Amino acid sequence: MGADTGRRRIGYVNLPAQFEEERTEIMQAVEGVFQRGDFIGGAAVGKLEEELSAYLGSPHVVTLNSGTDALILALRALDIGPGDEVITPPNSFVASTAAIVAVGATPVFADVLPDQNIDPAAVEAAVTPRTKAIMPVHLTGRMADMGPLMAIADKHALAVIEDSAQAVGSTYDGRMSGTIGTFGCFSAHPLKNLNAAGDAGFLVTADAEMAARIRRLRNHGLINRSDVQEWGIVSRLDTLQAEVLRIRLRHLPPVIERRRRNATQYRAELAGLPLFIPPCRNIEFNTFHTFVVQTDRRNDFQKYLADKGIETAIHYPVPIHLQPAAAHLGQGRGAFPVTERQADQILTLPINQFLSAADISYICAIAREYFA
Incomplete structure (x- = not known):
C-alpha cells in the first residue's frame, strides 16, 4: 500500500x-x-x-x-x-x-x-x-x-x-x-x-x-x-x-536538539532500505547541518521525492577538482575515486528544526514506497 x-x-x-x-x-x-x-x-x-x-x-x-x-x-x-x-x-x-x-x-x-x-x-x-x-x-x-x-x-x-x-x-x-x-x-x-x-x-x-x-x-x-x-x-x-x-546563539541548543531528534527518527524509519547513512562514532556529537544519504539511484530517487512534494538538495554534485576553475591543478576524473563516487550518490534530505515527526514519517514512507 x-x-x-x-x-x-x-x-x-x-x-x-x-x-x-x-x-x-x-x-x-x-x-x-x-x-x-x-x-x-x-x-x-x-x-x-x-x-x-x-x-x-x-x-x-x-x-x-x-x-x-x-x-x-x-x-x-x-x-x-x-x-x-x-x-x-x-x-x-x-x-x-x-x-x-x-x-x-x-x-x-x-x-x-x-x-x-x-x-x-x-x-x-x-x-x-x-x-x-x-x-x-x-x-x-x-x-x-x-x-x-x-x-x-x-x-x-x-x-x-x-x-x-x-x-x-x-x-x-x-x-x-x-x-x-x-x-x-x-x-x-x-x-x-x-x-x-x-x-x-x-x-x-x-x-x-x-x-x-x-x-x-x-x-x-x-x-x-x-x-x-x-x-x-x-x-x-x-x-x-x-x-x-x-538572539540565535541563545536558541542554538534546542535547534541542534531538534535536528538530532529528526536524524534519530530518520535512522529508525529508513532502516533496512538500500541507503547508506554514515553511523555516528561514540566520540562525536553531530549537529546535523545536513542529513545526507547515499544511493546508486540518487537522481531517480530525488525526482520521485520531488513528485511527492519533498524538496531535497545535493551537497555537492561536482567535486572541486572537476570544476573548470580547478583545471590548472591537473587532476581529472579518477583522481579521487571516493569523492567522485559519492558525488553521484549523495542526497540531502530535509532536517530543519521545524519539521514534525509526521513530516519525517511521511518522507520515510515515500522512501519505502520508492525502494519497494
Missing part, C-alpha cells in the same frame, strides 16, 4: 517559521540598532564575541563578514602564500579551496572516507616539503577524525585550519568544533544552524597574537584611525547581524 501524499509539500528549509518564532526579539534588536545608529562596530559585536567565546570554550573569537573571510584571514595570519601547499578535501563547498587560492597558495586535495570527511591516510600521503597546513572540512555537521589529523600535523609541524562552517556546536572527543586546530573558521550564512540574516562569519583561536593580527586585518590593517601596520581588507561584522546572532 503506497503512502498517501495528501498534496503535502515539505520544504528543505523554513526560514519564515524561524522568523515567526523569534519575531519579537528580532524586531526589538533591529529597532535598537537603528535608534542608536551604531551600524558598524556597535557594542553588540563585542558582546557576541564574548558569548561565542563562552559557548565554544575558546579564549579568542573574531567576528567577520563571512566564513570565507575567516578562512582567508587564518591563512594570511599564518603567512601562507605563493609556493605553499594546503591539504583539503575536494568534496567541500568551493569556499575552502577558493580561500587557499585567494592567498596565492596551492590546494592539494586528499580523498575522503565513507562519511564524506577527509581521510587521514590520504592526508599523510599528500604531505610534501611545501605543505604548510591541513584544512579539514567538518562536512554535514560531523567533525573530521581530528585525532589522527592532529597527529599528522604535529609530526610534520603543520598548522590546522578547521573549516567548521557546517559544524557549530559539534564535538569530537568532548572538544568543540573549531577549538582543536590552530584556527576554527565558521560561517553564519542564513542556511547554517546558527544563522544570520545575511553573510556573516567568525574565527576562533587560542593564540592571542594571531587573534590581534586578524582584528587588524579585518579592518584595513589599521592599528588606530590613522596608521596602517599592514594591508588588510574590510571584513567587519555588521552590528545588525551581531544582534541577530546573539
Whole structure:
C-alpha cells in the first residue's frame, strides 16, 4: 500500500517559521540598532564575541563578514602564500579551496572516507616539503577524525585550519568544533544552524597574537584611525547581524536538539532500505547541518521525492577538482575515486528544526514506497 501524499509539500528549509518564532526579539534588536545608529562596530559585536567565546570554550573569537573571510584571514595570519601547499578535501563547498587560492597558495586535495570527511591516510600521503597546513572540512555537521589529523600535523609541524562552517556546536572527543586546530573558521550564512540574516562569519583561536593580527586585518590593517601596520581588507561584522546572532546563539541548543531528534527518527524509519547513512562514532556529537544519504539511484530517487512534494538538495554534485576553475591543478576524473563516487550518490534530505515527526514519517514512507 503506497503512502498517501495528501498534496503535502515539505520544504528543505523554513526560514519564515524561524522568523515567526523569534519575531519579537528580532524586531526589538533591529529597532535598537537603528535608534542608536551604531551600524558598524556597535557594542553588540563585542558582546557576541564574548558569548561565542563562552559557548565554544575558546579564549579568542573574531567576528567577520563571512566564513570565507575567516578562512582567508587564518591563512594570511599564518603567512601562507605563493609556493605553499594546503591539504583539503575536494568534496567541500568551493569556499575552502577558493580561500587557499585567494592567498596565492596551492590546494592539494586528499580523498575522503565513507562519511564524506577527509581521510587521514590520504592526508599523510599528500604531505610534501611545501605543505604548510591541513584544512579539514567538518562536512554535514560531523567533525573530521581530528585525532589522527592532529597527529599528522604535529609530526610534520603543520598548522590546522578547521573549516567548521557546517559544524557549530559539534564535538569530537568532548572538544568543540573549531577549538582543536590552530584556527576554527565558521560561517553564519542564513542556511547554517546558527544563522544570520545575511553573510556573516567568525574565527576562533587560542593564540592571542594571531587573534590581534586578524582584528587588524579585518579592518584595513589599521592599528588606530590613522596608521596602517599592514594591508588588510574590510571584513567587519555588521552590528545588525551581531544582534541577530546573539538572539540565535541563545536558541542554538534546542535547534541542534531538534535536528538530532529528526536524524534519530530518520535512522529508525529508513532502516533496512538500500541507503547508506554514515553511523555516528561514540566520540562525536553531530549537529546535523545536513542529513545526507547515499544511493546508486540518487537522481531517480530525488525526482520521485520531488513528485511527492519533498524538496531535497545535493551537497555537492561536482567535486572541486572537476570544476573548470580547478583545471590548472591537473587532476581529472579518477583522481579521487571516493569523492567522485559519492558525488553521484549523495542526497540531502530535509532536517530543519521545524519539521514534525509526521513530516519525517511521511518522507520515510515515500522512501519505502520508492525502494519497494
